[in-house]
Amino acid sequence: MTGHDVGGNHFDGESENVVQARDIHGDVHFHAPKSPRPSPNQVPPPTKFFTNNERQLKDTSKYLRPDEEAEHQAPKVVVLEGAPGSGKSETAYQWVHQHRAAFPDGAFYAPLEAGTDETGLVGEALLQCLLGVGYSPEEIPADLGGRSNLWRSWTTGKRLVLVVNGAVTAAQVLPLLPGAGNSAVLVTAARSLISLRARAGAEFVPLEPLSKESARKLLCRIVGDARDLADEPGPVDELIERCAGQTIALCVAGSELAGRPERPVARLVRELSNERRRLAALSRDHDLSVEAVFNTAVGRLDEQARLVYEAFGQHPGVGEVGSVALAEAVRLDEFDLQDALDQLVSAHLIREVGDDRYAAHALVRDHARLLAGAITEVNDRFVEFYVRRALSAGHAVQPKRGWLEALWPGFQPEPIGPDEAWAWLEAERVNVQAVAGELHAAGSELVCQLAVALWPFQEQGKHVDDMDVINRHAVEVATHRELTFAAGLALIQRGFAFRARGESDKAAELFAGGEEKARAVERDDLTATAVESLGISLRDQGDRGGARPVLERNLAMAERLDDPRRLALARMHLGSVAEPQRGEELLDQALAAFASEPYNAAKTRMWRGRRRTELARYDDANADLRAALEYMTEHGKHFDRAQVLVGLGDNALAAGDGEAAREHFLGAAAVCRTRGFAELGEQVQVRLDQS
Structure with missing residues (x-):
C-alpha cells in the first residue's frame, strides 16, 4: 500500500484484497464455490487470418511474462491501444491462444464494447466469470463491490489470464482485476486509459496501422x-x-x-x-x-444480403442478433436468410458467434445504419419480436404471479417452457434492455408490461441493474400516461433493486410511493404488497418499532383479502417484529401453513427463535435457530444465514455465554463483508463492539 487519505475512503496503491470497514475482529472469510468447474476458457479464439507485426506480441509477452513465477504480486496488466478496427481484440486473442498453457486456472473474458451507455457491464462481466468457476447465482452478490471482492478472493494465489475488451474508463477495469498471484490481464482500450499506469502498474502496447x-x-x-x-x-x-x-x-x-x-x-x-x-x-x-x-x-451483395446487412443497423442495442429475430425483421424464410448471412460472414462484415447468433462490429452497425437511412419498419419488427417473446418468457418464469393479467386483462402469452424461457432471457438480456430504452423514449406503455414480466427473472437471476433501470422507465411512462396501478407496481419492484443493494432507505421510499399509488386506485392487493415490502425494509434497517405498525396493517389487509398464503406470510413478517408472546403465537400459525415451503418454514423458525430468546427460553430458541441455519447454509441463502448467526449470537449472549456469542457475531460479520450486506454488517459491528 503506497498511500491513503486520513479520515477518508480513498485507496491508492496495490493490495490483494481490500475490505472497507471501521473495525475488523477475527478473520475475513471468502468461500469457494459449492460446485467448482474445470478451468474456464472464455476468450474467443483468434481468426485464422490473424496478421500483425510481431513486435506487439513480443512486447506484450515482455510485460506479462507468462513463464514467471512469483508470490504475492499484483496482476500484470497490458493495455492494447489503437484506432477502432486496428486489431486490438484479435491481438489479445492471439496472445492468449499462444500462451494459454501458462495459465492453468483459466482464461476469462470481460466484454465491455457497449461502453458507458449500457448499464451493469462490469457487474455482468464479473457475474459471468464467477458463474464460470462454479458459483451459483444465489452465491454471487448483487452489487458490484461484492462481486469484485468475491472475484479477487477466488483469484488470489491463482494463475489465470483475463481479457477486458473495449474498456472506456479505468474505473471499469479496476473491479475486474484479479487478486495477487501470477495472473495476466490484457485490456483493449476504446479510449485513453492512461490512469491505469498509476493505478494498476499497466504497460501500454500501441497498435499502429498495419505496415x-x-x-x-x-x-x-x-x-x-x-x-x-x-x-x-x-x-x-x-x-x-x-x-x-x-x-x-x-x-x-x-x-x-x-x-x-x-x-x-x-x-x-x-x-x-x-x-x-x-x-x-x-x-x-x-x-x-x-x-x-x-x-x-x-x-457486391445481392438484394437479400443487403437487406439483412441494413437490418444490423436497425437492430436495437449492441447485442448479438439471433437468426429468429432477423427472420422476423426482414421477413425472409430460413433458407434465404441463411444464404444472406453466409454472404455477410464470407465478406467479413459480420461474425457467427454461436448457434444461429451473429455479431457486427460497431463500425459495421454504423455503416449499415447510414445505408438504411431513417428508422424503418425493420426496427419496428425487431421491437415487436423482442417485446412479444420477452413478455411470454417472463411470464413463464413465474406464471402464477398474476400482475400481468390484472393490469392488462387481454394478455395472452405464447407457450414456452420455463427452462427455454430462462435461457432465452439470459441470451437476449442486452437486446431486451435496449428495446426497453427505445420504448421509454417513445413513451410506450409496453415498457410497463416488460417491467412486470421481467421482474421474476431479474430478481431470481440477480440482475439488479436491469431491474432498477427498466422499472424506472416504467414509473416515468406510467406516470405520464396516468397508469397509476402500473406506476405503483413498478415503484415497488424497483424498491427491491435498492433493497438487494442494501440501500434500505431508498427502498422504503419507493415502497411508500407504491402504497400511495395503490390506495389511489383502491387496489387492496397491491396496497398490501407495498405495505408488506415497506415493513420488511424498516425491519431490515433495524427499526423494529417502526416496522411493527406497518406489518400490523399488512396482517389486517391479508385477513380481509382471505388468501391463505398471503395470510401466512403476513403472520410471519409481523411475528418477526411483534412483542415476544404474540410474536411466537403468530409464528406458530405461520409455520403450520408452510409445510410445503421449506424456505419460508426456515425463515419462520429463525424469527421464532428470536422471540424465544426474548422469552428467556434459550434451549428452544437455539433449536429453532440451528434448524434455520442448517437450511440457509445448505441452500446458499447468505443474507438469511447472516441473520440466523446474529440470532444465535444474541441467544448465546442472553444465556450468558459471551465466548459463543462473539464467535457467532464474527461469523455473521464475515458473511456481511464477503457478500456486501452493508446495513446488517453495521448492526453486527455494534454487537461486536459491545461484546
Whole structure:
C-alpha cells in the first residue's frame, strides 16, 4: 500500500484484497464455490487470418511474462491501444491462444464494447466469470463491490489470464482485476486509459496501422488460392494505402478480391477512390475512408444480403442478433436468410458467434445504419419480436404471479417452457434492455408490461441493474400516461433493486410511493404488497418499532383479502417484529401453513427463535435457530444465514455465554463483508463492539 487519505475512503496503491470497514475482529472469510468447474476458457479464439507485426506480441509477452513465477504480486496488466478496427481484440486473442498453457486456472473474458451507455457491464462481466468457476447465482452478490471482492478472493494465489475488451474508463477495469498471484490481464482500450499506469502498474502496447508488409500478408491470407496478388504489386500497394492500415477495411477488401478474382485490383482501387468520405475518424486522412470499403463490399451483395446487412443497423442495442429475430425483421424464410448471412460472414462484415447468433462490429452497425437511412419498419419488427417473446418468457418464469393479467386483462402469452424461457432471457438480456430504452423514449406503455414480466427473472437471476433501470422507465411512462396501478407496481419492484443493494432507505421510499399509488386506485392487493415490502425494509434497517405498525396493517389487509398464503406470510413478517408472546403465537400459525415451503418454514423458525430468546427460553430458541441455519447454509441463502448467526449470537449472549456469542457475531460479520450486506454488517459491528 503506497498511500491513503486520513479520515477518508480513498485507496491508492496495490493490495490483494481490500475490505472497507471501521473495525475488523477475527478473520475475513471468502468461500469457494459449492460446485467448482474445470478451468474456464472464455476468450474467443483468434481468426485464422490473424496478421500483425510481431513486435506487439513480443512486447506484450515482455510485460506479462507468462513463464514467471512469483508470490504475492499484483496482476500484470497490458493495455492494447489503437484506432477502432486496428486489431486490438484479435491481438489479445492471439496472445492468449499462444500462451494459454501458462495459465492453468483459466482464461476469462470481460466484454465491455457497449461502453458507458449500457448499464451493469462490469457487474455482468464479473457475474459471468464467477458463474464460470462454479458459483451459483444465489452465491454471487448483487452489487458490484461484492462481486469484485468475491472475484479477487477466488483469484488470489491463482494463475489465470483475463481479457477486458473495449474498456472506456479505468474505473471499469479496476473491479475486474484479479487478486495477487501470477495472473495476466490484457485490456483493449476504446479510449485513453492512461490512469491505469498509476493505478494498476499497466504497460501500454500501441497498435499502429498495419505496415505494408503485414497488410499485404493479411490480404494474401484472405484471398488464398483465389488469385495471385503478386501479379499486381502496384494496385495492391494503392489498395493498402486506401485502407489506411485498418484491419477491418483490409478484411473487407480482401474478401472482395477473393469473391471477384476475374476483376483487376485496380478496379477496386478506383471504386474506393470515388466513394464519399464517411467514418472519417477511422481514416488516416480525409481522402482515405473506411466507409468507402464498406460501400464497395455492400455493393457486391445481392438484394437479400443487403437487406439483412441494413437490418444490423436497425437492430436495437449492441447485442448479438439471433437468426429468429432477423427472420422476423426482414421477413425472409430460413433458407434465404441463411444464404444472406453466409454472404455477410464470407465478406467479413459480420461474425457467427454461436448457434444461429451473429455479431457486427460497431463500425459495421454504423455503416449499415447510414445505408438504411431513417428508422424503418425493420426496427419496428425487431421491437415487436423482442417485446412479444420477452413478455411470454417472463411470464413463464413465474406464471402464477398474476400482475400481468390484472393490469392488462387481454394478455395472452405464447407457450414456452420455463427452462427455454430462462435461457432465452439470459441470451437476449442486452437486446431486451435496449428495446426497453427505445420504448421509454417513445413513451410506450409496453415498457410497463416488460417491467412486470421481467421482474421474476431479474430478481431470481440477480440482475439488479436491469431491474432498477427498466422499472424506472416504467414509473416515468406510467406516470405520464396516468397508469397509476402500473406506476405503483413498478415503484415497488424497483424498491427491491435498492433493497438487494442494501440501500434500505431508498427502498422504503419507493415502497411508500407504491402504497400511495395503490390506495389511489383502491387496489387492496397491491396496497398490501407495498405495505408488506415497506415493513420488511424498516425491519431490515433495524427499526423494529417502526416496522411493527406497518406489518400490523399488512396482517389486517391479508385477513380481509382471505388468501391463505398471503395470510401466512403476513403472520410471519409481523411475528418477526411483534412483542415476544404474540410474536411466537403468530409464528406458530405461520409455520403450520408452510409445510410445503421449506424456505419460508426456515425463515419462520429463525424469527421464532428470536422471540424465544426474548422469552428467556434459550434451549428452544437455539433449536429453532440451528434448524434455520442448517437450511440457509445448505441452500446458499447468505443474507438469511447472516441473520440466523446474529440470532444465535444474541441467544448465546442472553444465556450468558459471551465466548459463543462473539464467535457467532464474527461469523455473521464475515458473511456481511464477503457478500456486501452493508446495513446488517453495521448492526453486527455494534454487537461486536459491545461484546
